[in-house]
Amino acid sequence: MRDIAICAYQQTDIVSDAGAQNEVELIMPVLGRTFAQAGINNAQDVDFVCSGSCDYLQGAAFAFVLGVDALGAVPPIKESHVEMDAAWALYEAILKIRMGHANSALVYGFGKSSPGELPIVLSQQLDPYYLAPLWVDSISLAALQARLMLEQGLITERDMAEVVSRSRRNARNNPHAQLKGDISPEDVLAEETYVSPLRKSDCCPVSDGACAMIIATVDQAQAWGLPYAVISGIDHCIETHNLGMRDLTDSVSTRMAANHAGMNAGKVDVAELYAPFSHQELILTRALGLDAETQVNPSGGVLAGNLMMASGLSRIGEVFNRIVNGEAQRGIAHATSGPCLQHNLVAVLEKGENA
Amino acid sequence: MANLAAVVGIGQTKYTTKRTDVSIAGLVREAAVNALKDADLGWDDIDAVIIGKAPDMFEGVIMPEIYLTDALGCNGKPMLRVHTAGSVGGSTALVAASHVQSGTFKRVLTVAFEKQSESNAMWALSNPQPFSTHLNAGAGGYFAPIIREYMRRSNAPYDVGIKVAVKDRLHGARNPLAHLQKPDITMKEVEESFMLWDPIRFLESCPSSDGACAMIIANEELAEQAPKSPAWIRGGAMRSEPTMFAGRDEVNPQAGRDCAADVFQQAGITDPRKELDVAEVYVPFSWYEPMWLENLGFAPVGEGWKLTMDGATSLIDGGDIPWNPSGGVLSSNPIGASGMIRFAEAARQVRGDAGDHQVAGAKLALGHAYGGGAQFFSMWVVGSEKP
Secondary structure (H helix, E strand, O other), X not given: OOOEEEEEEEEOOOEOOOOOXXXXXXXXXXXXXXXXXXXXXXXXXXXXXXXXXXXXXXXXXXXXXXXXXXXXXXXXXXXXEEOOOHHHHHHHHHHHHHOOOOOEEEEEEEEEOOOOOHHHHHHHHOOOOOXXXXXXXXXXXXXXXXXXXXXXXXXXXXXXXHHHHHHHHHHOOOOOOOOOOOOOHHHHHHOOEEEOOEEHHHEOOOOEEEEEEEEEEHHHHHHHOOOOEEEEEEEEEEXXXXXXXXXXXXXXXXXXXXXXXXXXXXXXXXXXXXXOEHHHHHHHHHHHOOOOOOEEOOOOOHHHOOOOOOHHHHHHHHHHHHHHOOOOOEEEEEEEEOOOOOEEEEEEEEEOOOO | OOOOEEEEEEEEOOOEOOOOOOOHHHHHHHHHHHHHHHHXXXXXXXXXXXXXXXXXXXXXXXXOHHHHOOOOOOOOEOEEXXXXXXXXXXXXXXXXXXXXXXXXXXXXXXXXXXXXXXXXXXXHHHOXXXXXXXXXXXXXXXXXXXXXXXXXXXXXXXXXXXXXXXXXXXXXXXXXXXXXXXXXXOHHHHHHOOEEEOOEEHHHEOOOOEEXXXXXXXXXXXXXXXXXXXXXXXXXXXXXXXXXXXXXXXXXXXXXXHHHHHHHHHHOOXXXXXXXXXXXXXXXXXXXXXXXXXXXXXXXXXXXXXXXXXXXXXXXXXXXXXXXXXXXXXHOOOHHHXXXXXXXXXXXXXXXXOHXXXXXXXXXXXXXXXXXXXXXXEEEEEEOOOO
């Protein structure tokens, strides 16, 4: 199989409300910066394009269609789209390169969650006959999961508050972060509960924005002369939708994906985990067996800003940034989809030449 | 460079207006189980599931793969959800094939569906957007002016569309899975059906269907061990062009021409009419047959309608290049599945397993899908022989 490298990554600032900017206006500046970073002109200079978005965030069928207009697809391009986080668009692009139908690809994701009521909107991804009619929102389901963790004595509310405190502190070094600052675990614990046992700070904010990445065969990356990180493994797994049949205090599918992706073949310097709720970072850290050797969410993670449909890809982009900046040799990135961490993807990134 | 891959199992549901007896999960599972039976396989033999459908707003379920994983035996496996507008059924098959052609997986299940009876497509396609002109039109209203422009350019006689409508329904009458069963349909009946969007009459339009289609795609080694003949994937291509581009030719889109050129080049085809035995092409409104005959290079520009009028595309008239022997989209249209049905019906033909709508001795077939306002195309060529 051909080795594949990440050559460029850019994202917007993560903002609570992008105002009158539409999705194309969110995407275009990021694409421009990504092309500039890779030293190419536009989407015509890559062999394949794949994006991730969700119609229900935009409130219209075919959210991705106008995204294609942002690409300069004249003459026509080889292009595809997943109704998933763009981390899975990356997965599709990797398959395309592995099969030899492309040597390079542009991957992007975007979401403008601010116009709707995101937790309520996400209730409509549940079983349409038995669960969706109850309008169980995503925060309430996560609260049930956190309650299980607390009652089984696996974590304390202080452990959760420490995750939040570290996220905000780390985010001070992330120019794109939405929420950042010095808040102590005590400050978090002093907050009222929002959906018990979760406090507002335990939940990721609602955010708008986009991100984009260019990947290529290692040969192509070397020809471009760019610093790169090699994607040495990537895999994903989904679990049952029936919450009552899952152990919500663990993430079996994350562990399976990490094993298939070869996470344990070396030291993990950095891990960017898509944990929309503080207790979920603890579930993921345990499921992956990460210890003090690994720095978790140095960007602040999605508790500092959550680009729906792009947060998974941005986790991968954050690890890429650490590697090409020389802060890490090897890292893992995680993406999730569905209620209570139902579907999980893990990518392993390693330092390439020039990085 | 890609690894070889082949279709080793195909499963469909009976297409109909309302499947009130099954849920969405029941519908996709029925197609998947039929595909597993066809391949003589069980759930444990599947390494990953790739699912496609048209916009989530049709049924009102966001990212339905999350809910459908149990019904598709996917727990503990990778699940990918493709969405590329109406071409999605075809794109999904190509993405599924890439799972195998990349050497990443040995055998995958792919499923596409639409349960239109639990949806309102017209509403989903027309909800107004801020900062945009409100396009209060379904697909027919969108395509009608493009068809009129084709008629103007080509000087085609007015009854070409009527002829296609009759031909595809007579084909559909040979396919027990087809939604519309109209073995006695006549040109007169189509002509007298009411005008929906001039020049598209009611009987020149596709129906609104519930249905699902599934395929199992395997690598070379497993395909050679399969109990029934495999349909080898000889080429696959996708193309997209912008919606808002002044230079766009919506009658004969560049993306369609490029996509066809790419897939034919991969399959070593220089003259598609001569070298292909059969084509399953996405024709939701009758006039799209002559338009796509030209776009795909089966006829010179301006002359696609002559093939239709000569009976070249009719299985029943013994035409040299039957188009849509299954009855096509004009006979069954579960939107998100319609592209995959084209791909699967092409595979059935080269497997020699198409029942009463079999094109005798078919060895090489085209499956085609398009979507959006004809900006999105996906195609594959399948053959009875290994490339």
